[in-house]
Amino acid sequence: MTYFVNTMKALLFFLFTLPLIAMPDKPEKDVVYTEEFAPDGITLNVKESGWVYSSKKGGRKRGALKVGQDVDLVSFTDKAYFVRGKKENGIGVSGWVTPAAFSSKDPKFIEKLKQVHTRQLLVRELIEKKEVALGMTTEESSQILGKPTKTTLRRNANGQTQVWEFIDYENINHYTLVRDPYTGATYRRLSHTTNEEKSKTVVEFENGFVSAIEISEHNGRGNPTIIAAPVIFTW
Numbered sequence: 001m002t003y004f005v006n007t008m009k010a011l012l013f014f015l016f017t018l019p020l021i022a023m024p025d026k027p028e029k030d031v032v033y034t035e036e037f038a039p040d041g042i043t044l045n046v047k048e049s050g051w052v053y054s055s056k057k058g059g060r061k062r063g064a065l066k067v068g069q070d071v072d073l074v075s076f077t078d079k080a081y082f083v084r085g086k087k088e089n090g091i092g093v094s095g096w097v098t099p100a101a102f103s104s105k106d107p108k109f110i111e112k113l114k115q116v117h118t119r120q121l122l123v124r125e126l127i128e129k130k131e132v133a134l135g136m137t138t139e140e141s142s143q144i145l146g147k148p149t150k151t152t153l154r155r156n157a158n159g160q161t162q163v164w165e166f167i168d169y170e171n172i173n174h175y176t177l178v179r180d181p182y183t184g185a186t187y188r189r190l191s192h193t194t195n196e197e198k199s200k201t202v203v204e205f206e207n208g209f210v211s212a213i214e215i216s217e218h219n220g221r222g223n224p225t226i227i228a229a230p231v232i233f234t235w
Contacts, residue, residue, distance in 0.1 A: 031082075032075060052064065052096070080096045151163065160207060169195050
């Protein structure tokens with residue numbers, strides 16, 4: 001019986017903590033996850049006892065945070081933080097808490113997190129649309145464009161500049177005109193195939209952020225030179 005109870009406790013712990021380990025495949029539209037922009041995590045200090053709620057809009061109370069402890073910021077909206085910490089009795093707890101319950105080394109952390117919240121929602125939307133924007137990081141850009149075809153790195157007294165080139169190629173079939181020696185009819189015959197540049201996107205980064213974007217597309221070869229079909233002799 002004791003084994004069964006302990007097993008159930010472990011299973012329940014796993015089920016309730018699993019959503020906190022990684023960002024879900026389809027995150028809530030107004031929730032930003034810390035791992036999206038800060039893989040090393042963000043720690044906040046509890047300056048006053050705040051109720052921990054089951055929902056970002058309130059809901060069931062899970063207990064009150066112990067004052068003076070550090071908690072891990074998992075995700076947040078512009079009005080509430082989802083944190084992991086301990087209750088006043090020392091038992092672990094996770095849930096939604098008002099930002100007013102926390103302090104940070106940065107006195108403007110609440111204002112800055114609101115700015116981060118606005119930016120990350122926009123970045124998430126652009127990534128879904130596969131659209132690169134000025135101010136994006138190299139990691140955000142790579143999620144949209146993938147691995148660059150060519151990279152260039154330049155360092156100077158003001159920092160470093162990176163240039164990423166993404167070249168899209170397409171196969172072009174080339175044909176020659178051939179005349180049938182018996183019927184005299186002319187037809188096209190495949191001569192060879194070349195892999196030619198279709199479009200190119202150049203992204204420039206200054207100190208890790210997109211500073212310029214250049215997109216070029218090839219619209220064809222223009223008017224080609226026309227020559228007579230090869231003369232085929234018959235005997």
